[in-house]
Amino acid sequence: MKKILVPIKMVLDANMRPRVKADGTGIDLSGMKLSINPFCEIAVEEAVRLKEKGLAEQVVAISIGPAKAQDSLRQALAMGADSARLIETDGPIEPLAVAKLIRMVVDEEKPELVILGKQAVDDDCNQTGQMLAALLDWPQATFASALRVEGTVVHVTREVDGGHQTLSLPLPAVVTTDLRLNEPRHCSLPNIMKARKKALDVTPVAACGVDTVPRLKVLGVKPPEPRKAGRRVADVSELVGDLRAAGAI
Amino acid sequence: MPHYKAPVEDMMFLLRDVFRVQDIFAELPEQKENDLEIISSILEEAGKFCSEILYPLNAAGDIEGCRLENGIVRTPKGFAEAWKAFSEAGWGGLSAPTEYGGQNLPRTVQILVDEMLSGSNLSFGLFPGLTRGACEAIEAHASQALKDTYLPNMVSGVWTGAMALTEGNAGSDLGLLKATATPRADGSWTVTGSKIFISSGDHDMAENVIHLVLARIPDAPAGTKGISLFLCPKILVNADGTLGARNAISVGALEHKMGIHAQPTCVMNYDGCQGWMVGEPNRGLAAMFTMMNAERLFVGVQGLGVADASCQTALAYARERMQGRSPDRAGTVPIIAHADVRRTLLSMQSFIEAARAMVVYTALEMDREKFHPDATIRQRAGENVALLTPVIKAALTDFGFEAAVAGQQVLGGHGYIREWGQEQYVRDARIAMIYEGTNGIQAQDLVIRKLTLAEGLPVRSYFAQIRQTLAVAAAHSNAAPLAEPLGAALDLLEGVTTRLISGDLAGPDDRNAAAVDYLRLFALVSFGWMWVRMVLACAPGQPLPDALVQHKRAAATFFMQRVLPQATALSQQISAGAGSIMALPDELF
Structure with a gap:
């Protein structure tokens, strides 16, 4: 195939402890370490491996988010993507709007395969890939743990509740990745240096003509209640009494 | 369980907020393209490599150690694979010149990666560290032919480097060394001698080991002014760049030592091996010192x-x-x-x-x-x-x-x-x-050579820089309480500095006796200076995580209150002079 498109998202680094903003409107990201979403990193790795096997000619990474998301795109370029595009927006953006923006890029770039992370570790929406497939009217295979391209067909093994399911999809298609699909590589120093010379095109979201107005209203964000201190009970009957009083049994 | 995570966040805080390297590199034509984004990517990736590949080998390497089998050094399980991965990822060439395959990145980035190497696996980190040192000596002093023959393969990690200085009777005083070199008709030299404590002296991780050996040529003056530097490859390199015959270099033994067990510290024998002079005759020590x-x-x-x-x-x-x-x-x-x-x-x-x-x-x-x-x-x-x-x-x-x-x-x-x-x-x-x-020698170097370097201008400028920060800090509510004790410690340091340079402590025994305490005092004031600068960088309005700001302020206050007071004791120790140390006859110790 000629081209694989890999949409990626920049998220709060999984090792950082999230802090809720003082006004309760969301998570405070100022000064925090932001990284490429782990599922998206797996998507980039898979696309680059297909290219290295000679099954794809070009890998394009795309992100929708703030200017800082260029860092995540540079990482995708260092891993082996050929070029990158950022659709820049500072506002809140929801999966449907993201899927529409990706569809717009698909129309322009004409990839045969789109590989995305199955979800982002910040909001865990797990929607964008499915919405994109529906908007494009392409076949989709989500939660991929193995992927094999054979001519114009992609065979995808999915992790489902009952075990593994293997689907064969005619290209073009949308695939979303699960954690076991691969282990992303360590970038080499020369590739990190080369990545900054690769094309990274930035388009403001306003120039895309896509409605990105949020459909959801955030009522409030608060951290989980801290666990209350425990209490030692004297015997089983006191325990049962307390559980009853708490309405637990 | 134990773990190691590279402190990239703290490193970026220093680079971005405390020292503003973006402004400094902008003034350096060869470095101005290296912005914070690329440096951050490099440190992140290096950190991943160190914690995921090198750290897991650290404890196992310590337990297994290196072995000498039939004259060949075997490194612990996994080291050769890690070296291959390290080299293929290009980490060995980080600060090496581009013409030899490196990336010419700043020393500042190199040294932070070195910290990660040391934290995750010190024994491993010495391999690239010594190879780089050897490369820098070759690049600065060797002939173009030697550079072209050796540097590309050393920068890429196909070969590694070793430095052979110490001998049984020549440690801190290298002027006593006895290894010899005699000229051959083709311009190369025959090097003979035995060296000890040679880190990465031999191993099974790379095809060749390039030794830089200090030796004396015929009629060389005695002492340090009669030492020359020679490049001696373990395996000779043919004119076409392929490997040829084995040179007369062998491992006499592996040192049995307290730590860094995965690092082969060798006794090396150079038995009439072929070598090439690096730099000028009798100027070998100077070449090493660059x-x-x-x-x-x-x-x-x-x-x-x-x-x-x-x-x-x-x-x-x-x-x-x-x-x-x-x-x-x-x-x-x-x-x-x-x-x-x-x-x-x-x-x-x-x-x-x-x-x-x-x-x-x-x-x-x-x-x-x-x-x-x-x-x-x-x-x-x-x-x-x-x-x-x-x-x-x-x-x-x-x-x-x-x-x-x-x-x-x-x-x-x-x-x-x-x-x-x-x-x-x-x-x-x-x-x-x-x-x-040794750290004792370092302290002598500081007091006897460095304080009087360039008529004492460097040390005066250094203290002046600290004074400048103190003046700035006085106007900041968070930094002012830190500046006060630091100012007092700096007064003590400046006081003993003047006395050591030209006052009542300037005699050889007084300087020698004061050196270790003086270096520690100098370091405490320097650390205090860094704490004030870090707290200044945490001024209100900076987009820094609250946790980092709180941590820095608390650690800075701790340092001023519970570490820096040692300055007073050190200053008193120094002021006591060498009297009590020199009075006792040798035999009464």
């Missing part, structure tokens, strides 16, 4: 890296280990609740973070010295580096060892047994106080 500042900065960073690794484990342990009670918390508490454990952790952190800042400050001066277009700035920066090199080398390894011991102490009995890795850090950290010039 890269000595960089090597000593690297060794200082080893003390820092191991201290940080020990601190990370100690901190994780202190958060989880439930023992004892605390006045204001219910039930059994994690030991981090106890004031004494907190004191121990803060004593480590207040050293580690200030030391890292000091390393960045010094490495930036090295980058100015190498890359700045203005010759005067290059000269000044070089003198500042010369002044600070012994301080970095000795203070970071002395305090680093103390921090490793403190990290061991936090774990109690679990720090003494092997499982948690803390006792390995103590053993590994010990060597950095000894090699590359």
